[in-house]
Amino acid sequence: MKPKSRVQLEGRLAGKGSLSKSGPDANTITLIMLSGGADSTAALVKLLSEGEEHVHAHHIYLKNQSARALPELQATYDIVDYCKRHYRPFDFTLSTIDVSFMRNIPPDIFHTNYIAAMMVITDSRIKKLTRCVIVEDEADTTYDNRKNAARKLFQTLVPEGRRPEYIYPVREMTKADILTYLPLDLLKITWSCRTPIVGKTGFMRCGECHTCEQVRDSLVARKMDQGWLSEEVAVGAHS
Ligand SMILES: [Zn+2]
Numbered sequence: 700m701k702p703k704s705r706v707q708l709e710g711r712l713a714g715k716g717s718l719s720k721s722g723p724d725a726n727t728i729t730l731i732m733l734s735g736g737a738d739s740t741a742a743l744v745k746l747l748s749e750g751e752e753h754v755h756a757h758h759i760y761l762k763n764q765s766a767r768a769l770p771e772l773q774a775t776y777d778i779v780d781y782c783k784r785h786y787r788p789f790d791f792t793l794s795t796i797d798v799s800f801m802r803n804i805p806p807d808i809f810h811t812n813y814i815a816a817m818m819v820i821t822d823s824r825i826k827k828l829t830r831c832v833i834v835e836d837e838a839d840t841t842y843d844n845r846k847n848a849a850r851k852l853f854q855t856l857v858p859e860g861r862r863p864e865y866i867y868p869v870r871e872m873t874k875a876d877i878l879t880y881l882p883l884d885l886l887k888i889t890w891s892c893r894t895p896i897v898g899k900t901g902f903m904r905c906g907e908c909h910t911c912e913q914v915r916d917s918l919v920a921r922k923m924d925q926g927w928l929s930e931e932v933a934v935g936a937h938s
Contacts, residue, residue: 735774774890
């Protein structure tokens with residue numbers, strides 16, 4: 700079978716997933732930007748299993764020059780489905796940003812903070828905003844300029860009196876902690892690879908990018924199964 704094009708794979712996901720708006724009974728909402736990766740998934744699980752607040756998860760279908768958007772969207776749909784079945788109900792919405800025409804890939808955090816800011820200024824019920832930083836993120840100063848610029852962008856867009864409280868459910872956890880914390884069947888449906896390879900019916904993790912290395916090293920350190928990292932993930936198969 701010939702590899703499917705990204706357009707064909709995108710068509711298989713069109714209209715899938717369970718979108719909903721925040722319920723009218725929710726007076727206060729905790730917002731989490733769900734990327735489809737392990738860190739934001741662990742943060743979502745913590746919110747759902749350890750708290751009782753009304754949670755609204757939002758995913759940006761972020762199309763850029765890499766092939767990440769589709770496996771991240773597939774992962775997000777599967778994560779939302781899993782978490783609704785295993786934990787408790789929450790709201791999930793999706794937006795699309797297509798910057799695939801740009802010569803280089805702009806930082807994800809700019810998109811994330813822009814959409815989060817738009818959501819906050821249009822819904823006064825959003826009182827808490829979840830930051831999904833882990834120990835390694837806090838220790839890494841490589842992208843401090845980028846992070847500061849993203850913070851200023853958010854603060855410029857959201858007036859001081861409207862800014863939500865930041866919460867950090869996974870700040871004390873390392874990547875290895877995250878991978879151990881998530882149930883294995885949930886961990887396997889997360890997507891962290893930055894440069895996926897298009898396969899016959901879906902995508903494969905490249906095994907070489909920074910996040911692939913980080914996940915593999917953490918699995919090895921905890922003596923956990925890593926065979927699943929090289930399996931192809933069929934798009935449209937689970938949703
Ligand atoms: Zn990779």
